[in-house]
Amino acid sequence: MKQLPSLDKHYINGQWVSSKSPATFDVVSPVTAKVVDQLSMGDSADIDSAVDAAKQAFPLFAATSQEQRVALFDRLIAAYEDSLDDMAQAITTEMGAPITMSQQKQTMVGLGLLKSMRQTLIDFSPTEKIGDVLVQKQPIGVAGMITPWNWPMNQVVCKVSAALAAGCSMVLKPSEYAPYSAALFADIVDRAELPPGVFNLVHGGARAGEALASHVDVDVISITGSVRAGVAVAQAAAPTVKRVTQELGGKSPFIVLSDADLSAAANSCVARLMLNTGQSCNAPTRLIVPEQHKAEILAAIKTAISNFKVGDPFEDSTDIGPVVNKLQFDRVNAYIQTGIDEGAKVLCGGVSDHDASRGFFVKPTCFYDVDEGMTVAQEEIFGPVLVVLSYSDIEQAIQIANASNFGLSAYVYGHNINDSMQVATKLQAGMVHVNDAIATMDAPFGGFKQSGNGRERGVFGLEEYLEAKSIYVG
Numbered sequence: 001m002k003q004l005p006s007l008d009k010h011y012i013n014g015q016w017v018s019s020k021s022p023a024t025f026d027v028v029s030p031v032t033a034k035v036v037d038q039l040s041m042g043d044s045a046d047i048d049s050a051v052d053a054a055k056q057a058f059p060l061f062a063a064t065s066q067e068q069r070v071a072l073f074d075r076l077i078a079a080y081e082d083s084l085d086d087m088a089q090a091i092t093t094e095m096g097a098p099i100t101m102s103q104q105k106q107t108m109v110g111l112g113l114l115k116s117m118r119q120t121l122i123d124f125s126p127t128e129k130i131g132d133v134l135v136q137k138q139p140i141g142v143a144g145m146i147t148p149w150n151w152p153m154n155q156v157v158c159k160v161s162a163a164l165a166a167g168c169s170m171v172l173k174p175s176e177y178a179p180y181s182a183a184l185f186a187d188i189v190d191r192a193e194l195p196p197g198v199f200n201l202v203h204g205g206a207r208a209g210e211a212l213a214s215h216v217d218v219d220v221i222s223i224t225g226s227v228r229a230g231v232a233v234a235q236a237a238a239p240t241v242k243r244v245t246q247e248l249g250g251k252s253p254f255i256v257l258s259d260a261d262l263s264a265a266a267n268s269c270v271a272r273l274m275l276n277t278g279q280s281c282n283a284p285t286r287l288i289v290p291e292q293h294k295a296e297i298l299a300a301i302k303t304a305i306s307n308f309k310v311g312d313p314f315e316d317s318t319d320i321g322p323v324v325n326k327l328q329f330d331r332v333n334a335y336i337q338t339g340i341d342e343g344a345k346v347l348c349g350g351v352s353d354h355d356a357s358r359g360f361f362v363k364p365t366c367f368y369d370v371d372e373g374m375t376v377a378q379e380e381i382f383g384p385v386l387v388v389l390s391y392s393d394i395e396q397a398i399q400i401a402n403a404s405n406f407g408l409s410a411y412v413y414g415h416n417i418n419d420s421m422q423v424a425t426k427l428q429a430g431m432v433h434v435n436d437a438i439a440t441m442d443a444p445f446g447g448f449k450q451s452g453n454g455r456e457r458g459v460f461g462l463e464e465y466l467e468a469k470s471i472y473v474g
């Protein structure tokens with residue numbers, strides 16, 4: 001591949017510019033635990049420059065036609081397609097996803113979202129009539145975007161594509177743990193020749209994020225991240241009364257119905273959970289099984305997990321790589337220890353045998369005989385850790401599934417589709433998957449309860465960047 005993108009500059013007003021802040025951040029390989037690069041960390045002065053560029057660019061960009069913006073999507077899609085291999089390398093390097101998964105999923109979701117939002121834009125009407133009243137939907141203004149490291153192109157492109165389709169200019173502050181993919185995305189934007197100032201990128205951490213969220217000239221702030229960061233962003237945004245949208249954590253339940261193909265259900269849950277080394281907001285982490293079928297399902301889980309190969313994410317045969325950083329390595333292991341201390345039984349896995357200096361590899365772990373009140377059944381672990389709870393009747397299964405502060409995704413696996421649909425309608429979650437159905441690029445993506453506010457993807461995502469204006473004519 002080409003060299004990884006350089007991390008010493010922000011992308012502001014169509015130019016790569018040096019940081020006004022001298023602060024740097026160690027980029028650490030999740031595989032070796034060694035420092036491999038330095039990231040320039042922006043602060044409020046860099047955010048000010050970027051927001052200023054976006055503010056200047058907004059009026060002209062907001063006035064572009066839908067056809068002009070569709071043409072812009074065509075250029076972006078072509079530039080993104082030219083960068084697929086580099087993007088996969090960047091993502092595996094920065095956050096440790098297995099390379100085949102980066103190639104097939106992490107990278108392709110960004111491309112899929114660009115294509116999907118292009119179609120949403122073609123189909124979208126910015127005006128509608130309610131009685132005699134004309135309702136116009138107009139771009140809201142300058143958008144601020146704060147993204148995490150776990151599915152970096154998914155989250156960046158969800159936000160950027162919707163804002164571009166709406167006619168907004170924007171400032172992206174990506175995760176300090178996923179800087180290569182973000183810098184490469186800015187390079188893609190540059191090659192697509194977007195008007196200067198429409199898309200700006202400032203690298204940084206919480207300080208830059210807070211400066212963006214609190215900025216008076218930012219009209220909407222969209223964050224994907226932990227509940228902690230989502231709350232901090234909402235608090236920083238409140239004095240300027242800007243719109244806040246939040247895509248936050250999850251602890252998604254997976255209910256196996258008693259008529260299900262039990263081994264298919266176990267395999268489906270384990271595959272979805274392990275896909276990104278357990279680091280997906282919508283991962284099914286609480287498997288809720290009929291008590292009478294528990295033994296059979298546990299046996300199937302044990303086999304499924306043992307078939308996953310943990311190892312170097314740059315090897316094609318690896319299924320599970322390291323977790324992203326030392327913080328997550330320590331956190332996942334601490335949760336596993338807490339599960340043991342609170343009396344959950346270990347089906348497989350356990351605390352890592354080595355310390356973080358040998359790479360951030362954790363053991364895929366499954367707990368069973370878990371009570372819904374245990375820490376491992378309530379808190380988001382964000383690693384390859386599954387907990388199995390059992391139920392005696394379906395109402396109890398639904399009650400356990402809904403007994404969470406989160407409500408992002410939920411999964412139902414059964415033979416009779418009507419029974420599955422009955423359960424699906426009772427689940428408190430923004431997205432419910434019946435059997436092996438996967439999320440599409442244009443249906444609303446987001447959560448109930450502390451999993452967030454607002455929706456991304458498709459027309460629901462587009463509307464987050466629009467203001468409605470009612471024109472009453474006398």
Ligand code: NAD
Binds near residue numbers: 150
């Ligand atoms: P994080 O909350 O640590 O960081 C997310 C982003 O917020 C980063 O860019 C970070 O620099 C920034 N940030 C942190 N503190 C901030 C503050 N005080 N003010 C402003 N910005 C701040 O999360 P993470 O570890 O990068 O990502 C994992 C979390 O993201 C998990 O909780 C996961 O469930 C969640 N997530 C949710 C979705 C979803 O769509 N609901 C998708 C992916 C990830």
